[in-house]
Amino acid sequence: MKSETAVPVKDMPKTDPRMKLIAAKLKKESFKPDALIEILHTAQNAYGYLPKEVLSYITKALHLPPSRVYSTVTFYHFFSLKSKGEHTCLVCTGTACYVKGAQAILNEIERGLGLKAGQVTADNKLGVQVARCIGACGLAPAVVLDDEVQAKVTPEEIVQKINAKIGTL
Amino acid sequence: MNRQDLKTIIYAEKKKEETNKYKHKICVCCGAGCISSGSEEVMKKLQEEIKTRGLENEVEVIPTGCMGPCNQGPLMKFLPEYNIYQKVDCSNISAIVQSQLIEKKPIEDLLLFADSREKPFIDARDDPYFKKQLKIALKNCGHINPERIEDYLVHNGYLALDKVLFEMSPEEVIAEVKQSRIRGRGGAGYPAGLKWETVYKYVNDQKYVICNGDEGDPGAFMDRSVLEGNPHRVLEGMAIAGYAIGANKGYAYIRGEYPLAIKRFELAIKQAKKLGLLGNNILGTTFSFDVEVRIGAGAFVCGEETALIASIEGKRGTPRPRPPFPAESGLWGKPTLINNVETFAAISPIINNGGEWYSEIGTPKSAGTKVFALAGKINYAGLIEVPMGTTLREIVFDIGGGIQNGEDFKAAQTGGPSGGCIPAEHLDVKMDYESLVSLGSIMGSGGLIIMDKSSDMVDVARFFMEFCMDESCGKCVPCRVGTRMMHDLLQKICENKATQIDLDRLEELAVYVKETSLCGLGGSAPNPLLSTLRHFRQEYENRIVQHD
Numbered sequence: 001m002k003s004e005t006a007v008p009v010k011d012m013p014k015t016d017p018r019m020k021l022i023a024a025k026l027k028k029e030s031f032k033p034d035a036l037i038e039i040l041h042t043a044q045n046a047y048g049y050l051p052k053e054v055l056s057y058i059t060k061a062l063h064l065p066p067s068r069v070y071s072t073v074t075f076y077h078f079f080s081l082k083s084k085g086e087h088t089c090l091v092c093t094g095t096a097c098y099v100k101g102a103q104a105i106l107n108e109i110e111r112g113l114g115l116k117a118g119q120v121t122a123d124n125k126l127g128v129q130v131a132r133c134i135g136a137c138g139l140a141p142a143v144v145l146d147d148e149v150q151a152k153v154t155p156e157e158i159v160q161k162i163n164a165k166i167g168t169l
Numbered sequence: 170m171n172r173q174d175l176k177t178i179i180y181a182e183k184k185k186e187e188t189n190k191y192k193h194k195i196c197v198c199c200g201a202g203c204i205s206s207g208s209e210e211v212m213k214k215l216q217e218e219i220k221t222r223g224l225e226n227e228v229e230v231i232p233t234g235c236m237g238p239c240n241q242g243p244l245m246k247f248l249p250e251y252n253i254y255q256k257v258d259c260s261n262i263s264a265i266v267q268s269q270l271i272e273k274k275p276i277e278d279l280l281l282f283a284d285s286r287e288k289p290f291i292d293a294r295d296d297p298y299f300k301k302q303l304k305i306a307l308k309n310c311g312h313i314n315p316e317r318i319e320d321y322l323v324h325n326g327y328l329a330l331d332k333v334l335f336e337m338s339p340e341e342v343i344a345e346v347k348q349s350r351i352r353g354r355g356g357a358g359y360p361a362g363l364k365w366e367t368v369y370k371y372v373n374d375q376k377y378v379i380c381n382g383d384e385g386d387p388g389a390f391m392d393r394s395v396l397e398g399n400p401h402r403v404l405e406g407m408a409i410a411g412y413a414i415g416a417n418k419g420y421a422y423i424r425g426e427y428p429l430a431i432k433r434f435e436l437a438i439k440q441a442k443k444l445g446l447l448g449n450n451i452l453g454t455t456f457s458f459d460v461e462v463r464i465g466a467g468a469f470v471c472g473e474e475t476a477l478i479a480s481i482e483g484k485r486g487t488p489r490p491r492p493p494f495p496a497e498s499g500l501w502g503k504p505t506l507i508n509n510v511e512t513f514a515a516i517s518p519i520i521n522n523g524g525e526w527y528s529e530i531g532t533p534k535s536a537g538t539k540v541f542a543l544a545g546k547i548n549y550a551g552l553i554e555v556p557m558g559t560t561l562r563e564i565v566f567d568i569g570g571g572i573q574n575g576e577d578f579k580a581a582q583t584g585g586p587s588g589g590c591i592p593a594e595h596l597d598v599k600m601d602y603e604s605l606v607s608l609g610s611i612m613g614s615g616g617l618i619i620m621d622k623s624s625d626m627v628d629v630a631r632f633f634m635e636f637c638m639d640e641s642c643g644k645c646v647p648c649r650v651g652t653r654m655m656h657d658l659l660q661k662i663c664e665n666k667a668t669q670i671d672l673d674r675l676e677e678l679a680v681y682v683k684e685t686s687l688c689g690l691g692g693s694a695p696n697p698l699l700s701t702l703r704h705f706r707q708e709y710e711n712r713i714v715q716h717d
């Protein structure tokens with residue numbers, strides 16, 4: 001995997017402000033190995049994904065075997081080893097959204113934007129994901145566009161909104 | 170803060186509320202649902218409007234948690250009149266304020282359910298939507314500002330904690346919970362009092378209380394709404410549990426998908442600590458209790474208690490065989506009490522009103538009330554709380570307002586991926602633990618998805634099987650391989666390519682997976698399949714290709 005921030009690990013806290021966040025979190029959790037998931041959350045929020053260098057930094061800081069960190073990262077849906085794109089479109093496929101046509105939304109996104117769930121555009125501008133349930137069932141079908149919940153959407157509407165987002169970049 | 174200080178604060182806050190300089194209170198629903206519908210802008214616009222009219226000394230505007238009818242949002246409630254406005258738009262706020270506060274009469278056309286009922290109810294409490302409900306766990310949701318501990322204190326908050334610390338022994342607290350006959354609201358329905366007693370009996374210098382807020386069932390949002398609408402109630406329940414079982418540390422495991430719930434719960438912890446209602450020597454006693462939030466990272470299996478414990482310990486969330494049960498050896502090998510958010514939310518009313526009071530609500534075997542998340546093809550989707558034993562028909566038609574577009578009811582799905590579908594001929598089933606099990610479904614955490622004829626039941630079974638296949642942690646073979654095989658067979662049936670042999674194999678496999686899986690995920694993964702086969706077998710058989 002090629003990462004954008006290929007900086008030697010020992011230098012990272014000084015060069016990247018995002019690493020400072022992680023370093024602070026590590027300190028707050030007193031470098032306890034059981035805080036691994038909490039620290040991964042911080043890293044995922046800061047970078048949008050978990051670059052290899054960051055993982056290796058956390059691994060060393062917590063004195064954990066890399067296998068343990070890798071197995072934890074790949075177990076949970078929240079953590080990603082790849083960039084999810086500058087803009088994210090998260091389609092909820094929970095039961096309520098399923099009953100109300102989440103599949104039609106995914107189909108339209110694939111038709112209109114050529115992206116399937118889990119894919120990112122070549123220029124990294126947009127990533128499409130699916131969520132198991134975001135708990136906004138009263139507003140089904142729901143899509144989260146850049147952290148903003150879009151309630152009771154139609155397939156055409158959401159593609160339009162995405163296009164507007166990518167266009168404004 | 171000691172006991173006297175708490176009473177003083179509550180008294181002062183109540184006095185303030187009574188001699189309130191405000192004549193009106195406007196509650197704007199700021200639950201996750203209404204926020205998505207734009208309630209934050211509504212709130213801002215409303216505050217501006219009140220200010221421009223110079224009414225800020227007469228009218229108090231507060232953000233609240235979920236009021237219930239989520240798909241009618243944003244919701245705005247005027248107190249003391251109990252007039253609720255639905256689908257509030259920034260453009261009609263001025264008119265509403267003018268009519269409601271100056272002309273003193275509500276705008277009927279904009280009231281709750283005005284567009285779907287012949288005539289809306291002026292006082293929302295008269296509406297069957299609310300009349301049929303009984304709110305205990307959700308009592309203060311939608312009435313108080315969840316971000317102010319004082320609001321909770323005015324509504325007798327933390328009085329139950331005060332009562333147990335000064336007037337009750339741990340044994341008495343457990344006896345009270347046992348007497349209430351409350352059963353775990355997470356799904357399995359194990360009697361909470363018994364669980365508390367078991368943990369209490371294990372002698373150890375370190376015990377833990379865990380609040381399970383990993384509401385992974387797709388289609389369920391009860392825990393989210395409780396945590397967002399009244400976080401202090403859950404916190405108080407956890408502290409009472411800590412006192413009863415002898416624990417001084419609690420963890421709240423909340424889904425990462427619920428950022429607002431996490432934020433409000435963390436704020437609640439901070440506020441309670443500041444007032445000495447959490448932390449060392451609570452209310453001047455020798456009892457100390459601290460709570461930490463752990464954020465889930467998106468794994469359905471972590472709702473299973475042993476997997477959840479592994480996740481709190483920072484590991485892959487895989488379950489382990491029980492026994493030993495967490496009550497004996499849980500978090501870091503210490504005796505641990507795990508209850509669901511809704512269970513903890515019901516504790517303080519049980520202590521305040523007595524276990525007997527609670528046990529008289531509901532049915533003999535399932536006491537109390539249950540919160541349901543009503544969604545799918547129903548007119549009034551949202552959050553409701555009803556006494557156990559309320560029939561499905563009452564929930565769907567009296568409270569939920571029937572099926573959208575006047576379609577016929579086809580099935581209700583309860584219990585998420587571990588549950589099953591209830592067909593129309595069982596609409597009169599009482600919603601309690603035993604009745605649902607007898608129909609091949611389960612109560613589960615309370616997700617209730619209503620379907621009409623547009624839902625294909627074979628595809629519904631495939632949908633849930635796909636979910637379980639994805640979410641299987643991979644530790645035990647029956648679940649890892651079995652869910653995949655069942656999914657592929659269901660896919661084959663959906664594509665009209667399966668034969669009778671496939672269907673027979675599917676049924677056989679379902680029983681194997683159910684009986685041999687390590688944890689509840691695999692053990693209940695075949696439920697949606699088995700229940701749709703039981704009630705909608707014809708739909709399966711219609712798709713079977715006949716051999717020549």
